[in-house]
Amino acid sequence: MTQPESTEYDYDVVISGASLAGSAAAILLARRGLRVALLERRSDPAAYKVLCTHSITANAYPVLDELGLVPALEKAGALRNEARWYTRWGWIEPKAAPGGPELPYAYNVRRSTLDPMIRARAGRTPGVDLLLGHAVTGLVREAGRTVGVRASTPQGEREIRARLVVGADGKDSAVAKYAGVPGREYENGRFGYFAHFRDLPLHGGLGHTWFLDPDMAYAFPNEDGVTVIAVLPGKKWLPAFRDDLEGSFLAFVRALPEAPPIDSAERITKITGTVDYPLRSRNPTAPGIALIGDAALTGDPLWGVGCGWALESAQWLAEAVAPALTGRRNPGGPGDLDASLKAYARRHRRRLRGHQYLAADFARARPFNPLERLMFSAAARDEAVARHMHLFGSRLISPLRFLNPLAVAKASAVNLRHRRAAASPPPAYLSRAEP
Known part of the structure; x- marks a missing residue:
């Protein structure tokens, strides 16, 4: 389905939510030549999300780099998020291989620093209109698709039309609710x-x-x-x-x-x-609509993936839809927005569905299963397995790659060597009594 030819648009894209995902998407879309309305329900430009791990996983470093935020983050004192993980088999302490490259990283930074920083950058980006105090109260629909939003503003109700509406408004997304986007919820067994x-x-x-x-x-x-x-x-x-x-x-x-x-x-x-933070997964698109960040997928906060996936999904969306929104609207050609949205949805599901499946299973607050015991125990005993786990924890590799046959065989060999060493008797000279 293509856009109605008769519709007149105020913007190419209207984004609901000027936090991480929304601000990043606004910057990336505007740099690609689009006119963007970035709506934020809060009026304070320094507003920030409180409930957060305050950590950006390494998978999002390329997005931070494209946004030009890396120097600003380091100047603000953000810390590279190196980490160690305790298990009952010992500490997993990922380290770079001798003579190899440093481990991938991003940053730990409080949202009170990060949110105003990226929102201000979006507001300064040519092509972006940052509209504070604008809360989406409904959607404008024509011919079975969304063509804009209705918003409550400090000046009263307003209608803003756009060729694409982006929901970057969190786990309780108003855009997703008004559009009736289907989704699935998984209970979280932890608080x-x-x-x-x-x-x-x-x-x-x-x-x-x-x-x-x-x-x-x-x-x-x-x-x-x-x-x-x-x-x-x-x-x-x-x-x-x-x-x-x-x-x-x-x-x-x-x-x-x-x-x-x-x-x-x-x-x-x-x-x-x-005390209740369920995991949610929604279809990331609908006619005239795209969802990014927590609006599309709300992960388990214990893994600290929300910020990284917010930034990545913003980049995936910009890369997918910008050619269609800046080109001619020819079905099947570069201007076919619906085809671009399908491409974004496929990429989103391919990259994140497996991670979310494992997280939802672990969110039942169950003990480690046999495969988890194998990988975690081996990572505590072997630096190569620890580096492999670091890549997975940083969301730089998929669950399938993390648990590929070679990785499982390596972990099995590590644990077998450990058991053999533990079962071996001490050398004779250590067992002799002191004179």
Whole structure:
């Protein structure tokens, strides 16, 4: 289905939501020659998302680079997100191979720094109109497709027409709701609480994640000497947390292996969180509509993938639809927007569906399954397997590549050697009694 020829448009694209995904998409589309209305329901240009891991996985580094944000992030003190992961088999500590390239990275940075930074950059981009205080209240439809939005603004109700409407408005997307975009929801068997601490030393200055099988926790250092600590226990612990949130949170952190010394650090925020955060997957497109970021796919916060996927999906959309929106509208040709949206949807599903499937399974707060035990235990014992796991945790390789036969065989060999070494008797000279 092509766009109605009679429709007059105010913009090429209207985007609902000026956080990470929306601002990135606005910049990337405008740089490709499109006129973009970037709507943000909040009026404060410094508004930011509070409930977040405040970490950008390495898969999104190319997007940060294209946006030109890398120098600004480093100047703001964002930290490269090197990390170590605790398991009952020991610590997984990914390191670059001797003589090899450094491990891929992106950044830990608080959303109070990141969101205003990228939103301001979008507002300065030629071709982008940043419209603060604009909340989408409905969609404009013609001939079975969406051709714009209705919005509540400081000046009253307004209709904004565009050839493409983009929902970048989060897990409870108004665009998806008004369009009736189908989706699927997965229950999360964990709840989460977090707080920020200043001057909290961590081993090696690295981020820490604790796989407590099945409970979880993490500590990520950010700019300005601030570390975010999150605990993500199974819901069986929820009544105790509700009875004494502060005491339960602090006791949980103090009991972690190599626990961060929170009692000697300054807590600078209250303990906040959520007791119900389901995973959601929606069709990423509909006629005249594209969804990006959490509006298309809301992941489990324990993996810290939301920021990275928000940026990546914005880039995928811009690459897919810009040729159609800047070209002639000939069905089947470069101007065929519907074909471009289908291409975006295929790429989105191909890149993220497998990751979401595994995350939804793990979100049941179950113990490790046999394959997970194999890979995690081997990664704690072998640097090559640890690097392989780092690539997966950074979302630079797919689940199929992570669990390919060679990788599984390598992990099996590592664990077999470990068991043989543990079962071998000590050399005779070590077993002789001292004279």
